[in-house]
Amino acid sequence: MNTYIASVFSSDDKAHQALRRRWALGDEGELTVHGAAVVRRDDMGHIRVADRHSDLGMRTAIGVGVGALLGLIAGPVGAAVGIAGAAAMSVGAATGVGALAGAAVGATADAVKETRRENAADEAFFTLKHSQSAVVAEISEAWTSVLDEAMKPLGGTIYRRANNAATNAAFGASYYKSYLYPYYYEPMYG
Amino acid sequence: MTKPQTVLETARRDAQDLHKKISANIASAEHATWADVKAVQADINALGTKMAALATDQAEDVKTGIKAAVSKLEAAGKLVEDKAAAGAIAAKDGVKHANAAMLESAHKAAQSLSAAVAAARTKLAHAIEPKKVIA
Numbered sequence: 344m345n346t347y348i349a350s351v352f353s354s355d356d357k358a359h360q361a362l363r364r365r366w367a368l369g370d371e372g373e374l375t376v377h378g379a380a381v382v383r384r385d386d387m388g389h390i391r392v393a394d395r396h397s398d399l400g401m402r403t404a405i406g407v408g409v410g411a412l413l414g415l416i417a418g419p420v421g422a423a424v425g426i427a428g429a430a431a432m433s434v435g436a437a438t439g440v441g442a443l444a445g446a447a448v449g450a451t452a453d454a455v456k457e458t459r460r461e462n463a464a465d466e467a468f469f470t471l472k473h474s475q476s477a478v479v480a481e482i483s484e485a486w487t488s489v490l491d492e493a494m495k496p497l498g499g500t501i502y503r504r505a506n507n508a509a510t511n512a513a514f515g516a517s518y519y520k521s522y523l524y525p526y527y528y529e530p531m532y533g
Numbered sequence: 534m535t536k537p538q539t540v541l542e543t544a545r546r547d548a549q550d551l552h553k554k555i556s557a558n559i560a561s562a563e564h565a566t567w568a569d570v571k572a573v574q575a576d577i578n579a580l581g582t583k584m585a586a587l588a589t590d591q592a593e594d595v596k597t598g599i600k601a602a603v604s605k606l607e608a609a610g611k612l613v614e615d616k617a618a619a620g621a622i623a624a625k626d627g628v629k630h631a632n633a634a635m636l637e638s639a640h641k642a643a644q645s646l647s648a649a650v651a652a653a654r655t656k657l658a659h660a661i662e663p664k665k666v667i668a
Binding site: 376483 | 548549552553637640643644647648650651654655658
């Protein structure tokens with residue numbers, strides 16, 4: 344099952360350990376990590392990605408993207424949107440006849456997606472408290488117990504959301520993927 | 534003990550390494566040279582060839598993803614050629630643009646191979662899971 348997963352921790356160190364453990368499980372073949380990133384909410388309240396290379400402005404920009412994914416996975420707005428959004432998109436796809444009508448539906452869908460992403464980004468601020476860090480990832484797992492057991496010693500809270508047509512119809516199929524590193528990296532804070 | 538790597542896992546590792554290499558080149562923006570770009574382009578072309586061969590044995594949805602990634606890799610490789618032909622070698626913008634295109638293609642390659650690895654693992658998990666006994 345392909346899943347978006349977020350784990351929220353009280354410290355940067357635990358988030359780093361969780362990221363490392365996740366990729367190690369991938370190397371062992373216990374699950375497959377497609378991409379992952381660590382985000383942190385700093386003392387100023389900004390959600391920033393803990394990135395190796397990006398400058399501070401870029402870290403904030405990417406942090407908003409990953410934050411939206413976090414909000415999507417963990418927040419109540421995200422949970423509601425997954426179901427309602429899928430229904431709305433299905434209707435849009437079915438009625439999309441003719442180039443003009445299709446374009447109009449597409450433009451509306453884009454605007455709706457943008458709003459939902461913004462809502463999801465807002466949700467992240469309720470999920471991630473000041474000075475907390477989260478690992479956000481897209482993984483494939485046969486059994487959820489593998490990751491749950493591995494994360495137990497680190498504490499924290501785990502959120503899951505299926506990466507399926509409903510989720511992607513509401514938010515855009517590849518919107519989040521570009522924000523997630525396709526391999527393990529050393530998070531950098533500050 | 535090191536776990537044996539499948540061909541898919543090895544190709545995925547190549548794509549990840551390529552992504553790292555291009556990210557490092559982008560990070561050193563001011564010092565990145567056309568020689569760095571050309572070196573990566575060779576790796577991009579090699580990965581594209583390897584992935585095209587791997588695609589044939591995959592399930593349809595995985596194959597579609599890999600083929601899309603191969604197209605991206607080929608397009609990135611061609612972009613480098615075109616920029617070289619157009620004399621953009623000395624221009625910093627040429628290096629930047631080429632690196633961005635190659636990074637995107639390497640990302641796509643890593644994702645599609647990751648999906649292929651996951652599909653192979655799922656297939657294996659289903660094959661070895663305990664079966665229900667029907668009375």
